[in-house]
Amino acid sequence: MTGPAAKGPEGKGLAATGLEARGLVIDVPGRPDGRALDLAIEPGQRWGVLGPNGAGKTTLLHTLAGLRPPRAGEVSLDGTPLARRRRRELARHLGVVFQERHDDFPATVRETALIGRHPFLSPWRQEGPEDYARAEAALERLELSHLAERELATLSGGERQRVSLATVLTQAPRFWLADEPTNHLDLHHQVAIMTLLAEQAERGRGVIMCLHDLNLAARWCSHLLLLYPDGEACWGPAEAMLAPDALERLYDQTLTCVEVDGALVFVPRKSVCAR
Structure with a gap:
């Protein structure tokens, strides 16, 4: 099964703007080259990446974010390869929700959310009223306002996951790259997070997320990318992939x-x- 794939839902070629992968082969250790990916995550789309453990979902997401090099091909933003953009500039456009987090320094929930504004601050400049307002709005949206002064180390896994999402919401990137965004969350918060991501897409942002829950993907994603353990891949509109x-x-x-x-x-x- 091949991706009807490499073209958009209307059968058009890849977009001139957006987050694009061209001839992309992700570097999964010990696995031969798989199918090269030619796809574009465009504003307003909600992509779900599905596959079994070890298929390369997290590796793909990190490659799309410019955090690790591909084995072949390239990723570009608005037609410019990520390798030719400064990290600070990329951080203004790409927001990443990591599957694993390492909280090496003590910080409160509010302080962590404010990290999302760092790409927009000049050196030695502290956060201003607008930055705090964005962080407070994000905490309220993620139902975290009552935990704003709590240390991260005192939170449950689900609460910490919502802090990660609040940080990216404070950042307000053009593209969300979320690795298991519903990890550790109960049913109420799973629906709340998927609703949030859908709202981001409705506001013109692109979303790509790795998911293990097939039913969440079927309900909430407009496009799907299936990654097989042998490197095969297929992608396209969700109704065609299901x-x-x-x-x-x-x-x-x-x-x-x-x-x-x-x-x-x-x-x-x-x-x-x-x-």
Whole structure:
């Protein structure tokens, strides 16, 4: 199965603006070159990256963010390769929610959210009223205002995840790159975060997120990228990618597909797929 892929939903070529991957082969140690990716994350789109553990989802996200080099090809922003842009400039456009965090220094929730404004501050300049206002609004949106003075080390995993999202919301980037944004979250907050990301797309921002929850992807994503363990990949509009046979092969797991309130829901069966 190949990506109808390399073209947009209307069958057009890649966009001249946006976050683009051209001939991109991500560098997954110990794996031969997979299919080269030619895709564009455009403003207003919500991309979901699906695949089993070890397929390279996090590696792809870090490569798209310019945090690690590709094995081949390049990533560009508005037509300019990331390698030719300054890190500070990229930080004004690309916001990353990491799957793993290392809080090496003590900080409060509010102080952490304010980190999102650092790319916009000149050297030695402290945050101003507008920066604080953005941080406070982000904390309120993520239901964290009551924890603003708490130290990060005292938070639960779910609370810490929401702080990470509040930091990127304070940053207000053009493109969100989120690695498991619903990790550690209960059902209420999973829906709240997916709603937030959908709102960002509606406001003209591009979103790409790695997800393990197939049903969240089916409900909330406009486009999907399927990464197989052998390096194969296919991508395109979500309705074209949600084929049960392709998803069963992706996860090596038999699935039952039903429709609930107009949306597809995938339920794993007790049996697994034959390899």
